[in-house]
Structure formats: C-alpha cells, structure tokens
Amino acid sequence: MVEPNQLVFTDEMPDHYIMDINEDKHEVALSAQDVEVYYGAKQALQKTNLKFERYKITSLIGASGSGKSTFLRSLNRMNDDVGTVKGKIMYRNLDINSSDIDVYEMRRHIGMVFQRPNPFAKSIEDNITFALKQHGIRDKDELAKRVETSLKQAALWDEVKDTLHKSALSLSGGQQQRLVIARAIALHPDILLLDEPASALDPISSAKIEDTLLELKEKYTIIIVTHNMQQAARVSDYTAFFHMGEVLEYDLTRKIFTRPKVQRTIDYVNGNFG
Numbered sequence: 001m002v003e004p005n006q007l008v009f010t011d012e013m014p015d016h017y018i019m020d021i022n023e024d025k026h027e028v029a030l031s032a033q034d035v036e037v038y039y040g041a042k043q044a045l046q047k048t049n050l051k052f053e054r055y056k057i058t059s060l061i062g063a064s065g066s067g068k069s070t071f072l073r074s075l076n077r078m079n080d081d082v083g084t085v086k087g088k089i090m091y092r093n094l095d096i097n098s099s100d101i102d103v104y105e106m107r108r109h110i111g112m113v114f115q116r117p118n119p120f121a122k123s124i125e126d127n128i129t130f131a132l133k134q135h136g137i138r139d140k141d142e143l144a145k146r147v148e149t150s151l152k153q154a155a156l157w158d159e160v161k162d163t164l165h166k167s168a169l170s171l172s173g174g175q176q177q178r179l180v181i182a183r184a185i186a187l188h189p190d191i192l193l194l195d196e197p198a199s200a201l202d203p204i205s206s207a208k209i210e211d212t213l214l215e216l217k218e219k220y221t222i223i224i225v226t227h228n229m230q231q232a233a234r235v236s237d238y239t240a241f242f243h244m245g246e247v248l249e250y251d252l253t254r255k256i257f258t259r260p261k262v263q264r265t266i267d268y269v270n271g272n273f274g
C-alpha cells in the first residue's frame with residue numbers, strides 16, 4: 001500500500017531528465033561535458049553532462065556505489081592517479097581535465113573537503129597558514145587576516161580565537177571539519193567540493209556545517225555529496241540524482257523532492273530504493 005505522503009505520478013515518466021541551466025540568465029561556474037570515468041576496464045561513470053550555477057549549492061545524491069564521489073573527485077582531478085577521466089570540465093573557459101593544466105594551481109580555485117576531517121598535526125593557526133605560505137603569502141598581517149576571516153566564515157572563530165596555538169587534533173570532530181573547511185576557503189577558492197562532510201559528525205556539528213554552507217554560498221559555488229536527504233533538501237538549490245554510474249535526474253532541489261520526473265528518483269527520495 002502507498003503511504004499518503006509518498007509521491008506517485010501516473011503520467012508517463014522519462015528515464016532521464018537533465019536540466020540545462022540557461023546561461024543567459026544564470027552564471028555557470030563549472031560544467032562537466034561528456035565526463036566518463038574508468039577504473040581499469042570498469043566504467044564507473046557514464047557520460048555525464050552537468051552545469052553548476054555560481055553561488056548556489058548543488059547536492060549529488062544516490063545509493064552507495066552510484067558514482068557520486070567518482071564524479072565529484074573528477075571535478076578537481078582527484079582521480080588522476082586511480083582512474084581515467086574522459087571529457088571536458090570547463091572552468092573559466094579552460095578545460096581543467098586537459099593535460100597541460102597546472103593541477104596544484106587549479107586546486108587553489110577548486111578546493112575539496114573530505115568525509116573524515118583531516119587536519120594536519122599542527123596548531124589551528126598553522127593548519128590555515130601552511131598552504132597560504134606555500135602559495136607565497138608571507139605577510140604576517142595578511143596571514144592573520146586570512147586566519148580570522150576563514151575561521152569566521154567557517155563558523156569556528158568564536159570557539160577557537162583564544163586557542164589558535166593549540167593543536168588542531170585537540171578539537172572535536174565537528175570543529176576539525178569546520179577547521180578543514182576554513183583551511184580550504186583561506187585560499188579563496190571559487191568552488192568548494194565537499195564529499196559527505198557531515199556524515200561522520202553528531203547532529204549538532206552536522207547542523208553547524210549546514211549553517212556554514214548556507215553562509216558560504218554567498219561567496220562560493222558549492223557541490224556536495226550527501227546521503228542525507230533532509231540535508232540535501234535543506235541546503236541545496238540544485239540536486240543531481242545518481243544511479244549505477246549515471247545521472248538520471250538533475251533539477252532544482254525543490255522539484256527533485258516534490259515532483260521528480262524519473263521513476264527511480266521518486267523511489268529513491270521515498271526511501272524505496274532496492
């Protein structure tokens with residue numbers, strides 16, 4: 001029997017629905033064009049075409065193994081050593097998937113935060129200044145300003161401002177994850193990729209990360225992999241639904257959660273995914 005709150009549509013359903021963002025009306029920060037990923041002979045991601053709007057949050061959802069992380073990691077060349085990525089990833093008229101791209105420099109523009117917080121075994125402050133110094137920023141005032149601003153943007157400043165010299169490893173998991181977000185944004189990236197950033201955290205820390213993301217979207221374009229449907233519905237503007245290595249549906253988040261066009265998306269958002 002169908003629960004009353006479940007989505008059931010009787011119209012004929014398409015197999016795929018990929019919204020095409022109108023570039024005359026919306027600024028596109030990043031676009032994947034015919035991106036495919038292979039691990040050895042195995043194709044983990046079928047041809048994928050998605051555009052990501054600037055200053056919006058896009059969630060990538062789907063069952064375990066559906067290819068979300070594979071796709072996300074391709075967006076800043078994290079798959080270079082483990083797989084083969086075909087197609088173009090266009091950022092500011094550059095194909096960042098091309099062999100002549102300076103990957104280190106590109107990652108300053110397209111930063112990444114992983115599922116498990118991975119601060120360096122250094123002080124809170126040094127976690128943020130380390131990469132800045134490597135990128136040639138030496139001015140003490142500039143470094144101090146970036147530490148403060150990024151920690152404020154990551155909603156951690158009030159909790160750590162008096163203990164900046166303490167080890168980052170003494171922070172809680174939720175604080176460490178916000179520190180890692182601060183570390184990523186201190187480099188002033190354009191785009192932030194987050195792979196399940198709150199899944200290892202308690203509900204309060206997870207809620208703080210969500211608040212942080214909502215604040216960050218004023219300045220950054222955010223793409224986030226999440227298994228948490230409520231989180232996707234709360235924070236994101238757009239949602240892409242992955243299934244067995246393919247994007248089956250991509251649309252405004254409110255449409256994906258209230259009136260998806262593809263039957264498998266309906267099953268997934270209703271929790272009927274087998």
Ligand SMILES: Nc1ncnc2c1ncn2[C@@H]1O[C@H](COP(=O)(O)OP(=O)(O)OP(=O)(O)O)[C@@H](O)[C@H]1O
Nearest residue numbers: 039044062063064065066067068069070071082242
């Ligand atoms: N380094 C790798 N080498 C070989 N196969 C891989 C590798 N990483 C992922 N895969 C395979 O690619 C497919 C997609 O995996 P991926 O991690 O992208 O899925 P996911 O949707 O992010 O899953 P999860 O939600 O569990 O993180 C899976 O079949 C997985 O086993």
